[in-house]
Amino acid sequence: METESSETRNQARLAILELANMISVPMSLHAVVRLNVADAIWQGGTNLPLSASEILAAVHPSGGDPENLQRILRMLTSYGVFAEHLSADATERRYSLTEIGKTLVTDGEGLSYASYVLQHHQDALMRAWPLVHEAVLDPTTEPFVKANDEPAYSYYGKQPEMNDLMLKAMSGVAVPFMKAVLNGYDGFQGLERLVDVGGSAGDCLKMILHKYPSILQGINFDLPEVVAKAPKIPGVIHVGGDMFKSIPSADGIFMKWILTTWTDDECKLIMENCYKALPVEGN
Numbered sequence: 001m002e003t004e005s006s007e008t009r010n011q012a013r014l015a016i017l018e019l020a021n022m023i024s025v026p027m028s029l030h031a032v033v034r035l036n037v038a039d040a041i042w043q044g045g046t047n048l049p050l051s052a053s054e055i056l057a058a059v060h061p062s063g064g065d066p067e068n069l070q071r072i073l074r075m076l077t078s079y080g081v082f083a084e085h086l087s088a089d090a091t092e093r094r095y096s097l098t099e100i101g102k103t104l105v106t107d108g109e110g111l112s113y114a115s116y117v118l119q120h121h122q123d124a125l126m127r128a129w130p131l132v133h134e135a136v137l138d139p140t141t142e143p144f145v146k147a148n149d150e151p152a153y154s155y156y157g158k159q160p161e162m163n164d165l166m167l168k169a170m171s172g173v174a175v176p177f178m179k180a181v182l183n184g185y186d187g188f189q190g191l192e193r194l195v196d197v198g199g200s201a202g203d204c205l206k207m208i209l210h211k212y213p214s215i216l217q218g219i220n221f222d223l224p225e226v227v228a229k230a231p232k233i234p235g236v237i238h239v240g241g242d243m244f245k246s247i248p249s250a251d252g253i254f255m256k257w258i259l260t261t262w263t264d265d266e267c268k269l270i271m272e273n274c275y276k277a278l279p280v281e282g283n
């Protein structure tokens with residue numbers, strides 16, 4: 001039996017304190033995204049270590065509190081987002097971006113992982129998180145609905161700002177992800193008509209068609225309010241609809257980051273609609 005003062009118990013107490021305060025990590029990340037710190041440090045690729053005062057002067061020339069910014073930067077340094085550079089006399093701290101921090105830098109197409117961070121901390125979701133325990137006690141209404149009176153996607157659809165943020169968040173993470181998929185997967189060969197179910201802005205199809213010009217038509221299928229905002233992409237048509245009702249027919253179906261959101265029964269319904277959309281024997 002372990003004693004109260006054993007090292008294991010002490011480590012456990014420290015661990016539970018860290019878990020209890022874990023919200024400070026994503027909220028600090030949210031803060032640096034709101035302040036656009038990554039672009040200020042990156043400065044077109046220099047990534048020169050800057051002090052909190054220098055970063056503040058770049059992101060908010062009218063002033064602010066560099067000490068508070070430094071606290072946030074130090075917190076995120078301990079989670080690998082920034083690298084801290086201490087002056088020789090240990091009086092000044094400067095910060096550059098690590099590989100993790102660089103994911104927040106806006107690229108030539110205006111994309112980064114920053115929108116994903118913001119999307120995950122939007123007010124509507126933040127209202128739902130404290131209700132997660134109720135999903136156990138009363139699973140008939142999900143926490144998001146309890147907090148916001150309607151399901152997430154219909155809520156986003158009615159809020160143009162949230163809809164735009166969702167599109168941008170998905171584009172920011174989908175493009176680098178798809179590059180890796182396309183480097184290692186060749187299952188799109190031989191297809192002529194490919195539908196992307198829940199394809200958001202159509203980035204994935206755009207990249208697939210670029211690598212496989214033999215695909216004659218890409219169908220970007222998503223909710224009507226989402227495809228209404230999707231940009232024109234050569235070879236791709238945007239189709240609005242509901243995957244729980246039907247999915248446009250094609251000889252290949254692609255789905256990324258869709259099934260993770262739904263219950264097993266809902267996933268079954270989506271998969272049944274996929275099956276009906278394919279030219280398989282018996283259809």
Ligand SMILES: C[S@@+](CC[C@H](N)C(=O)[O-])C[C@H]1O[C@@H](n2cnc3c(N)ncnc32)[C@H](O)[C@@H]1O
Nearest residue numbers: 153170174198199200222223226242243256257
């Ligand atoms: C997590 S995002 C994934 C976006 C994209 N596949 C990607 O990986 O970047 C989920 C997508 O599913 C779409 N979606 C949600 N409900 C849908 C429905 N009932 N029918 C069609 N699309 C839906 C959302 O609008 C959103 O674009």
